[in-house]
Amino acid sequence: xxxxKKVQRRDFIFTASYALGAVGVGAAVWPLxxxxxxxxxxxxxxSTEVDISSLEPGKSITVLWRGKPxxxxxxxxxxxxxARDVSVENLPHPEKDEDRxxxxxxxxxxxxxxxxxxxxxxxxxxxxxxxxxxHGSHYDTSGRIRKGPAPKNLEIPKYEFVNSNTxxxx
Amino acid sequence: MSNHNYVPxxxxxxxxxxxxxxxxxxxxxxxxxxxxxxxxWWTFGGILTFCLITQIITGVVLGMHYVAHADFxxxxxxxxxxxxxxxxxxxxxxxxxxxxxxxxxxIHIFRALYxxxxxxxxxxIWIIGMIIYLLMMMTAFMGYVLPxxxxxxxxxxxxxxxxxxxxxxxxxxxxxxxxxxxVDKPTLTRFFSLHYLLPFLILGLVILHIWALHxxxxxxxxxxxxxxxxxxxxxxxxxxxxxxxxALLLFLIVFAFFVFYSPNILGHSxxxxxxxxxxxxxxxxxxxxxxxxxxxxxxxxxxxLGVVAMFASIFILVVLPWLDTSKIRSAIFRPIYKxxxxxxxxxxxxxxxxxxxxxxxxYLLIARAATAYYFIHFLIILPILGKKEKTLPVPPxxxxxxxxxxxxxxxxxxxxxxx
Amino acid sequence: MKNIIKLIYFMFLSLILLNxxxxxxxxxxxxxxxxxxxxxxxxxxxxxxxxRGYQVYTEVCASCHSMKYLSYRNLAEKGGxxxxxEQAKAIAANFEVTDGPNDDGxxxxxxxxxxxxxxxxxxNVKEAMxxxxxxxxxxxxxxVKARSGGADYIYSLLLGYEDPPSGTNLDDGVYYNxxxxxxxxxxxxxxxxxxxxxxxxxxxxxxxxxxxxxxFLAWSAEPHLEERHKIGFRAIIYLIVITILVYFSMKKIWSxxxxxx
Numbered sequence: 005x006x007x008x009k010k011v012q013r014r015d016f017i018f019t020a021s022y023a024l025g026a027v028g029v030g031a032a033v034w035p036l037x038x039x040x041x042x043x044x045x046x047x048x049x050x051s052t053e054v055d056i057s058s059l060e061p062g063k064s065i066t067v068l069w070r071g072k073p074x075x076x077x078x079x080x081x082x083x084x085x086x087a088r089d090v091s092v093e094n095l096p097h098p099e100k101d102e103d104r105x106x107x108x109x110x111x112x113x114x115x116x117x118x119x120x121x122x123x124x125x126x127x128x129x130x131x132x133x134x135x136x137x138x139h140g141s142h143y144d145t146s147g148r149i150r151k152g153p154a155p156k157n158l159e160i161p162k163y164e165f166v167n168s169n170t171x172x173x174x
Numbered sequence: 175m176s177n178h179n180y181v182p183x184x185x186x187x188x189x190x191x192x193x194x195x196x197x198x199x200x201x202x203x204x205x206x207x208x209x210x211x212x213x214x215w216w217t218f219g220g221i222l223t224f225c226l227i228t229q230i231i232t233g234v235v236l237g238m239h240y241v242a243h244a245d246f247x248x249x250x251x252x253x254x255x256x257x258x259x260x261x262x263x264x265x266x267x268x269x270x271x272x273x274x275x276x277x278x279x280x281i282h283i284f285r286a287l288y289x290x291x292x293x294x295x296x297x298x299i300w301i302i303g304m305i306i307y308l309l310m311m312m313t314a315f316m317g318y319v320l321p322x323x324x325x326x327x328x329x330x331x332x333x334x335x336x337x338x339x340x341x342x343x344x345x346x347x348x349x350x351x352x353x354x355x356x357v358d359k360p361t362l363t364r365f366f367s368l369h370y371l372l373p374f375l376i377l378g379l380v381i382l383h384i385w386a387l388h389x390x391x392x393x394x395x396x397x398x399x400x401x402x403x404x405x406x407x408x409x410x411x412x413x414x415x416x417x418x419x420x421a422l423l424l425f426l427i428v429f430a431f432f433v434f435y436s437p438n439i440l441g442h443s444x445x446x447x448x449x450x451x452x453x454x455x456x457x458x459x460x461x462x463x464x465x466x467x468x469x470x471x472x473x474x475x476x477x478x479l480g481v482v483a484m485f486a487s488i489f490i491l492v493v494l495p496w497l498d499t500s501k502i503r504s505a506i507f508r509p510i511y512k513x514x515x516x517x518x519x520x521x522x523x524x525x526x527x528x529x530x531x532x533x534x535x536x537y538l539l540i541a542r543a544a545t546a547y548y549f550i551h552f553l554i555i556l557p558i559l560g561k562k563e564k565t566l567p568v569p570p571x572x573x574x575x576x577x578x579x580x581x582x583x584x585x586x587x588x589x590x591x592x593x
Numbered sequence: 594m595k596n597i598i599k600l601i602y603f604m605f606l607s608l609i610l611l612n613x614x615x616x617x618x619x620x621x622x623x624x625x626x627x628x629x630x631x632x633x634x635x636x637x638x639x640x641x642x643x644x645r646g647y648q649v650y651t652e653v654c655a656s657c658h659s660m661k662y663l664s665y666r667n668l669a670e671k672g673g674x675x676x677x678x679e680q681a682k683a684i685a686a687n688f689e690v691t692d693g694p695n696d697d698g699x700x701x702x703x704x705x706x707x708x709x710x711x712x713x714x715x716x717n718v719k720e721a722m723x724x725x726x727x728x729x730x731x732x733x734x735x736x737v738k739a740r741s742g743g744a745d746y747i748y749s750l751l752l753g754y755e756d757p758p759s760g761t762n763l764d765d766g767v768y769y770n771x772x773x774x775x776x777x778x779x780x781x782x783x784x785x786x787x788x789x790x791x792x793x794x795x796x797x798x799x800x801x802x803x804x805x806x807x808x809f810l811a812w813s814a815e816p817h818l819e820e821r822h823k824i825g826f827r828a829i830i831y832l833i834v835i836t837i838l839v840y841f842s843m844k845k846i847w848s849x850x851x852x853x854x
Contacts, residue, residue, distance in 0.1 A: 018845075021839055034260075036232075043253075048666045256662060262820075433825070
């Protein structure tokens with residue numbers, strides 16, 4: 005074997021060792037990272053059913069889903085009208101109320117300000133919707149951001165009406 | 175130490191190094207002249223460092239999910255085993271890691287005994303090592319309590335009750351350790367706190383251990399002082415690094431077999447039964463690595479003296495550098511010591527075996543004989559042997575180990591292979 | 594090279610010593626065994642046995658023994674009985690769990706969901722003991738790992754009922770079992786041929802039921818066993834390959850030193 009070939013073989017062994025070593029270290033590190041992800045018992049709690057039969061128009065309840073507050077608001081006709089009577093194009097995050105509340109009487113959304121995660125206060129703010137006390141974001145009666153630092157409307161979770169008295173969130 | 179005059183090549187490096195000489199340290203570690211005839215028994219230092227780091231990392235991770243409360247500890251361990259992503263893997267690595275750690279530390283200690291690594295000028299390395307070993311035993315013991323199974327609970331009860339042997343203060347001390355009148359909730363919580371703390375103390379001591387090692391440099395199989403650096407030494411990087419790595423990988427294969435194919439064989443099945451202060455398991459055995467000491471404890475029929483004997487068996491190792499009077503380090507040149515060494519190894523294995531057996535009949539007799547021999551070896555044989563033994567001639571350096579007319583077959587190899 | 598062989602030899606020797614040491618303590622009575630599918634390096638659970646075992650557990654064991662660490666969702670998880678999610682939901686819905694408090698502060702019952710833990714037969718240990726003549730029927734979630742002898746031991750115990758040797762006096766409500774510690778057991782003989790009716794047409798003999806339920810318990814004690822075997826195989830192959838590569842790298846690096854000698 006010539007010297008050159010020897011050098012090549014040596015380089016190959018070193019390179020292969022390093023490459024394989026990196027793969028192994030990566031594979032060993034992954035479990036240590038993944039263990040912090042939501043575990044199986046947490047993932048299993050994916051849905052919550054809420055009884056809404058006793059909720060009066062104009063009132064709202066807050067329920068906990070996956071550790072986060074969810075607002076369920078039974079809107080009055082005035083609030084619905086106010087939410088629908090807005091020109092969507094001029095909003096910071098344009099969304100139609102029809103898309104946000106499939107059943108216009110019921111508004112279901114995550115009670116988490118899209119700015120930095122505080123819980124907005126109900127029936128407050130310049131648009132009669134919600135107001136976040138942390139940094140002054142104003143949401144309207146459809147939970148859309150109208151004024152303040154928050155970039156997006158309040159998020160709508162996946163939910164469905166199991167029957168007329170029960171909403172299943174998640 | 176070499177490299178005091180190391181100057182980084184880059185300007186930034188020099189600026190930084192003038193303020194904190196990390197680059198000097200790294201250069202020192204790389205070039206650290208190491209005897210080139212170190213055999214594989216010397217790779218266990220690196221393996222032990224790996225074990226410690228693994229235990230700390232997996233332990234911190236487990237601490238994210240474990241609940242240190244007697245009502246939830248067992249449940250939280252099952253939660254880790256069932257629901258946490260890769261929780262079963264991390265826990266099995268941590269649990270078996272403790273055993274692998276002790277396996278490695280025993281090999282490391284017995285290597286030092288064989289090659290006389292504890293002798294002048296390395297006494298401080300040895301003493302720090304013994305403190306590390308003692309802390310390891312405390313850490314492992316408290317860690318074993320955390321799952322709050324039956325063995326956890328009763329192991330904790332038995333070991334903490336050792337302190338009740340102390341006259342007058344015994345009861346006060348045990349109550350203080352427990353935070354109550356028996357092992358209970360407060361005990362578990364404080365054990366968790368200490369189990370989390372001690373590994374970092376061990377890490378600090380490991381750094382001192384290595385620092386103390388780098389002052390005189392490594393001992394070597396021939397046990398002679400070397401000129402450093404010389405043709406008898408190689409720089410630590412890459413020679414020793416790659417050799418340690420190779421040995422570590424072999425060690426990991428064994429480790430992996432335990433973790434993946436018999437993860438519970440080194441544990442005890444009773445520890446999967448939740449702690450019950452009303453029922454003691456049929457026989458209580460400590461983890462295998464504590465068995466020799468357990469045998470010593472039980473072989474003395476008096477409570478206080480049993481405890482004293484057990485602690486003495488560890489303390490005796492601390493003063494070993496002054497008990498062994500021989501000037502020659504390596505057992506290669508001490509024909510009688512070499513044989514006594516293997517008898518001691520056997521003696522400790524017998525003690526370990528007896529520790530797992532019920533303390534009755536023949537077992538107890540053998541355990542007593544083995545205990546007696548253990549102390550005789552260190553207290554009587556070693557001091558006398560060092561003065562009387564006729565040792566073999568020692569070569570002047572490693573590279574020319576062939577001595578004219580040496581009858582020592584170890585030394586008459588034509589060419590020494592180092593790996 | 595000789596050194597390496599010595600080292601490997603020593604490592605395995607020490608392993609064998611350790612293992613024998615432990616086994617010597619544990620093995621006392623020759624246990625019955627079965628051809629467990631989950632033993633060995635590639636062991637996997639037999640899905641059919643797991644599903645049948647679950648049936649045996651619910652129909653026979655569950656009236657006294659809890660399995661508090663299992664949830665209904667586990668029945669549909671990979672590596673387990675692998676019921677379909679719909680099947681698992683239907684199974685769960687057969688059980689009533691207590692939930693609450695509701696908005697009025699009252700506890701209420703509802704059908705179980707996948708995320709619920711297995712419903713327990715008794716409210717607490719005291720009730721379990723009171724209902725079983727003072728003996729607590731152990732929780733079976735980790736039972737296989739909590740008994741030395743593991744699956745074989747449970748299997749033997751289930752099949753180990755015998756008439757007591759003449760001259761033995763048994764108290765009321767105590768039975769004779771060859772494999773039980775002290776031979777006295779408060780659990781009556783659990784199985785008779787044909788006690789359950791398997792959906793898949795397997796004949797429900799005593800041995801078959803014992804085998805199925807022990808398989809189920811072995812899974813429950815070690816739900817990630819299949820994943821462990823799979824990852825373990827890959828990890829060890831990986832380690833062997835990289836060890837060989839590092840060995841040759843080491844040879845190369847050290848060749849510089851040896852040639853000087």
